Amino acid sequence: MRLLAFSGRTAKEILRDPLNLFFGLGFPLVLIGLLTAIQANIPVPMFELDHLTPGITVFGLSFMTLFAAVLISKDRESALLQRLYTTPLTASDFIFGYTLPILPIAVAQGVICYIAAALLGLKLTITVLYALLFIIPVALFYIALGLICGSVFNSKQVGGICGALLTNLSAWLSGIWFDVDLVGGVFKKVADVLPFIHAVELERAVFSADYSNILPHFWWVLGYTVVAVVGAVLLFLRQMKKQ
Amino acid sequence: MQAIKTVHLTKKYKDITAVDSLDLTVEQGELFALLGVNGAGKTTTIKMLTCLTKSDSGNAFVNDNSIITDVAAVKSIIGVSPQETAVAPNLSVRENLELMCGVHGFTKEKRQAKTKELSEQFDLTAILSKRAGKLSGGWQRRLSIAMALISEPQILFLDEPTLGLDVLARSDLWDSIRALKGKITIILTTHYMEEAEALADRIGIMKDGKLLALGTSEEMKTKAGTDKFEDAFVAIVKGGKKT
Ligand SMILES: Nc1ncnc2c1ncn2[C@@H]1O[C@H](COP(=O)(O)OP(=O)(O)OP(=O)(O)O)[C@@H](O)[C@H]1O
Ligand SMILES: [Mg+2]
Numbered sequence: 001m002r003l004l005a006f007s008g009r010t011a012k013e014i015l016r017d018p019l020n021l022f023f024g025l026g027f028p029l030v031l032i033g034l035l036t037a038i039q040a041n042i043p044v045p046m047f048e049l050d051h052l053t054p055g056i057t058v059f060g061l062s063f064m065t066l067f068a069a070v071l072i073s074k075d076r077e078s079a080l081l082q083r084l085y086t087t088p089l090t091a092s093d094f095i096f097g098y099t100l101p102i103l104p105i106a107v108a109q110g111v112i113c114y115i116a117a118a119l120l121g122l123k124l125t126i127t128v129l130y131a132l133l134f135i136i137p138v139a140l141f142y143i144a145l146g147l148i149c150g151s152v153f154n155s156k157q158v159g160g161i162c163g164a165l166l167t168n169l170s171a172w173l174s175g176i177w178f179d180v181d182l183v184g185g186v187f188k189k190v191a192d193v194l195p196f197i198h199a200v201e202l203e204r205a206v207f208s209a210d211y212s213n214i215l216p217h218f219w220w221v222l223g224y225t226v227v228a229v230v231g232a233v234l235l236f237l238r239q240m241k242k243q
Numbered sequence: 244m245q246a247i248k249t250v251h252l253t254k255k256y257k258d259i260t261a262v263d264s265l266d267l268t269v270e271q272g273e274l275f276a277l278l279g280v281n282g283a284g285k286t287t288t289i290k291m292l293t294c295l296t297k298s299d300s301g302n303a304f305v306n307d308n309s310i311i312t313d314v315a316a317v318k319s320i321i322g323v324s325p326q327e328t329a330v331a332p333n334l335s336v337r338e339n340l341e342l343m344c345g346v347h348g349f350t351k352e353k354r355q356a357k358t359k360e361l362s363e364q365f366d367l368t369a370i371l372s373k374r375a376g377k378l379s380g381g382w383q384r385r386l387s388i389a390m391a392l393i394s395e396p397q398i399l400f401l402d403e404p405t406l407g408l409d410v411l412a413r414s415d416l417w418d419s420i421r422a423l424k425g426k427i428t429i430i431l432t433t434h435y436m437e438e439a440e441a442l443a444d445r446i447g448i449m450k451d452g453k454l455l456a457l458g459t460s461e462e463m464k465t466k467a468g469t470d471k472f473e474d475a476f477v478a479i480v481k482g483g484k485k486t
Contacts, residue, residue, distance in 0.1 A: 005345020
């Protein structure tokens, strides 16, 4: 009940910001449209819809980090969070209340990407449902990252770190736009130990029913998700105590 | 039973002692005004009493609940209007009020009744569907105070409630506060001497984290040998400089 009231507020704050809607939903759609147009003229296997769309759904999740981080950092700067800290809401109400409402937004973003891709000619099978299901642990990782950034940085820093750095990291090191193998060397090694490429490969494997490729990437994602969630809880509690 | 009892309550920030071994009691149903120059430690005292900030030493009891060991009990009986306006900007006025009902676990009927009651009391009825962030500063302030009252607290903390209010709004708020007098305990801070004089049963004057004077405004005027309470305040605070 208490959690519900606070989660409702989180969802409203995020969905009522037109900028959020534009970046969170508009941007991935623009990318799908643009790259498909390019692909129509110069065929690049990388940008074929069945390869591209799962990647874009993962890339779009970096905006979930931004949503969570911006909201939390702004809340921390305003007196609202102070007021709420003096109410019977508990620490877990806050952590769940910031996290849970973003999960359906993340899945909705995936749904919209797949619908757009289907309109552009992507053939959908039952695997799209599995792909959307596997979005959840990946989204949890990105949201937890948002909780971490929102708990540690102020709202200006969040804009730079989550808005610019993270979206770029999750774009360049994800293998969505180009094959990391082609670059090789240190770049590939770095990309391989970070979660982004594994999240994209996981989604691709699930979507294309390439079952043998699911688990190896899934463990990477799961590991990072667990670490991020633990970090998020600890850092959120730390900032709560520091009031 | 005493509504508030602090025992050597102390808060240090690095090299400064914001609240210095404060011993203070406030009776149930009393309206207590905490005065003092900027940086005297009023807000810090309120933050400790409302479990927002941890004290470094000492203890305090809010309706016999320790702020250190009975945090949940304290939070369920207090209402706080922070020094800075604390509203959720992207929520409407009604949603802000309902959010506070929600985090206190009110039923739907009670939520509707309290929202109606408070919006009538604070003249918010006409702007219930407006976004809080779009209101003028003074109207946000009214909403912020209404949000503190909606939970039917036994003890209400008002940190500079009339800051930024126009003359009419201030007089309305005074009426609202008077209407609560005797029913609940109110701790109020203010920089307006006439406000403390008009509303408070007893006044405490703080400086450098310590309580300099405690009593009714009449007692303080007599003690300082002045006709006006403002002069008494100045005399007490200036006198306190030497020690
Ligand atoms: N978070 C903080 N970190 C460091 N110092 C702080 C912090 N909060 C308050 N202080 C210091 O503690 C002292 C008391 O501050 P406090 O806000 O309690 O004063 P106040 O009486 O409410 O003043 P004002 O009338 O200006 O609101 C000040 O010297 C202030 O600088
Ligand atoms: Mg203050």
